[in-house]
Amino acid sequence: MDKLIITAALVGAEVTKAQQPNLPIAPEEIALAAEEACQAGASIIHLHVRDAQGRPTQDKAIFRQVIKGIKERCDAIIQVSTGGAAGMSPEERLQPVTLKPEMATLSTGSVNFGDEVFLNPWGEICSFAKTMQKYGVKPELEVFEAGMIENAKRLLKEGLLTAPLHFDLVLGVPGAMPAGPKALLYLVDCLPQGSTFTVAGIGRQQLPMAVMAIIMGGHVRVGFEDNIFYSRGVLARSNAQLVSRVANLAREIGREVASPEEARKVLGLKRD
Ligand code: KMH
Ligand code: ZN
Secondary structure (H helix, E strand, O other), rough: OOOOOOOEOOOOOOOOOOOOOOOOOOOOHHHHHHHHHHHOOOEEEEEEOOOOOOEEOOOOOHHHHHHHHHHHHOOOOOEEEEOOOOOOOOOHHHHHHHHHHEEEEEEOOOOOEEOOOOOOOOHHHHHHHHHEEEEEOOOOOOOOOHHHHHHHHHHHHOOOOOOOOOOEEEOOOOOOOOHHHHHHHHOOOOOOOOOOEEEEEEEHHHHHHHHHHHHHEEEEEEEOOOOOOEEEOOEEOOOHHHHHHHHHHHHOOOOEEHHHHHHHHHHOOOOO
């Protein structure tokens, strides 16, 4: 098995400081949280940013500032979100890709997302993929439902993606694919041969899904975007605390944890 790549999803678009007081929101807070997560074993930072009022934004200037802060502190792979928040326009969502980060997310289908709809019509998926090709950004394909893997295969066939593909299998979003071993096995079975995958379990499913991913040879995403608790009713102290637990579990099970440089090799990323 490859060494384990841990992604830290530090901020997200939905969680608030009222729910998780340790949520990093200001650019300096996010950069510090990234450094701590990296020290704890994360090699990818999945990045959302917030405006001065704490609202989700895809503002390029804020992304630029946060990315600069992270790069000054650690060597993590930066993966910008193009999902943003439900309801944002495609133009708004695509802004951080033009900063040429190493990676960006690409959701390959529409899905109910709690009370909202996360809309990704085919034409927009294609234009996101083309923009990523243009800026030399490797997509992480966000999969919330099985059909999204079929759309990724179609993109591959139409030359809008290049193999090997890298997926993030997100399980447990209310209204989307539920979390559990059968769902995960099914999704992994659907992936094109040679793909790599990360698993992101939502809420209390974060830890059990992470353990399954470690055993199956997948990679793991944890962080406040997906889960704010350390254990039942106990808020996590930091994103790093969640990363550290996964790193320790992996080592206990006999799977080593990848450094950012090792993660770049696994994902075929070439730095400029
Ligand atoms: N906030 C969700 C609606 C991504 O980062 O690419 C979408 C999301 C996916 O978070
Ligand atoms: Zn996200």
